[in-house]
Amino acid sequence: MTIDNKRDSPQRGKPNPAESCDSLCDSCESRGTCSDPRAEISDRMGRIKHKILIGSGKGGVGKSTVTVNLAMVLKRSGYRVGILDADITGPNIPKLLGIEDLRLTAGPGGVEPVNADGIKVVSMALVLSSRDSAVVWRGPMKMAALKQFISDVNWGDLDFLLVDLPPGTSDEPISLAQLIPDLTGAVIVTTPQEVAILDSKKAVNMFQLMNVPILGIIENMSTLICPHCGQMIDVFKSGGGEREAREMGLHFLGAIPIDPEIGKLGDQGLAFVSRDTPAWKSFEKVVSALREEIAK
Ligand code: ADP
Numbered sequence: 155m156t157i158d159n160k161r162d163s164p165q166r167g168k169p170n171p172a173e174s175c176d177s178l179c180d181s182c183e184s185r186g187t188c189s190d191p192r193a194e195i196s197d198r199m200g201r202i203k204h205k206i207l208i209g210s211g212k213g214g215v216g217k218s219t220v221t222v223n224l225a226m227v228l229k230r231s232g233y234r235v236g237i238l239d240a241d242i243t244g245p246n247i248p249k250l251l252g253i254e255d256l257r258l259t260a261g262p263g264g265v266e267p268v269n270a271d272g273i274k275v276v277s278m279a280l281v282l283s284s285r286d287s288a289v290v291w292r293g294p295m296k297m298a299a300l301k302q303f304i305s306d307v308n309w310g311d312l313d314f315l316l317v318d319l320p321p322g323t324s325d326e327p328i329s330l331a332q333l334i335p336d337l338t339g340a341v342i343v344t345t346p347q348e349v350a351i352l353d354s355k356k357a358v359n360m361f362q363l364m365n366v367p368i369l370g371i372i373e374n375m376s377t378l379i380c381p382h383c384g385q386m387i388d389v390f391k392s393g394g395g396e397r398e399a400r401e402m403g404l405h406f407l408g409a410i411p412i413d414p415e416i417g418k419l420g421d422q423g424l425a426f427v428s429r430d431t432p433a434w435k436s437f438e439k440v441v442s443a444l445r446e447e448i449a450k
């Protein structure tokens with residue numbers, strides 16, 4: 155992998171090493187000597203049974219939190235799981251998992267993901283020189299970095315690779331939908347409010363335009379679990395995600411409650427929810443609905 159972890163922004167006049175295939179082939183010094191990235195991608199991705207994009211229309215709906223907890227439920231069910239944090243300019247997965255001081259390393263089989271409680275994690279935040287470094291990259295450079303994340307990383311044999319996308323309908327989802335062969339499909343995370351639903355419909359439409367199967371919709375921050383009495387409080391008028399799924403003819407995978415502990419622990423890098431909580435049970439239900447959908 156040639157991502158330069160000392161340099162967080164492009165150098166003028168010099169092709170970024172991450173862009174060394176396709177679009178920059180003509181000017182690349184390695185032209186004719188580098189390996190075909192498509193063959194590498196196909197080899198690496200061929201060893202992963204289910205490759206799932208996790209998207210949302212809006213930021214802040216809890217997509218990354220949902221991704222890490224779905225990964226943990228899958229891992230605890232005995233599956234081999236990886237998370238690709240595909241948000242190149244705003245990578246948050248390492249922060250949520252408390253691994254942001256670790257770095258990807260080079261091994262004989264390629265770039266080695268960081269291990270977070272048995273889950274293989276790759277993120278731009280595990281490449282940057284410091285926590286506050288900004289990645290100021292245009293679309294083609296982001297695409298080149300993503301290409302390396304799937305062609306150069308030693309993911310090994312996995313049952314599930316969950317790809318945490320940045321919100322919206324821009325470069326990353328489009329690139330990944332084109333780059334990853336045999337995608338299992340996409341899951342859309344939304345909150346119940348109308349603004350979030352409206353944007354998530356755009357994400358659904360984007361995936362449909364790209365012929366990526368939609369596995370279903372998850373409503374996060376659905377109802378609040380009162381920290382005092384444990385009762386459910388309907389803060390955001392829950393049910394928007396389920397209604398959207400019905401209207402769009404999609405599968406509703408389930409609702410995750412607002413749990414103040416999730417927000418607090420996520421800030422401390424402990425985003426995996428405890429097993430005895432209602433939120434964990436909700437994540438388990440979502441995983442079982444997801445597995446049913448995949449098995450269809
Ligand atoms: P996104 O990936 O959509 O931008 P994050 O996963 O980063 O969203 O979550 C945004 C914030 O909301 C984080 O502080 C996270 O801890 C919090 N959060 C996410 N889901 C829940 C939930 N179900 N209950 C309480 N807080 C949540």
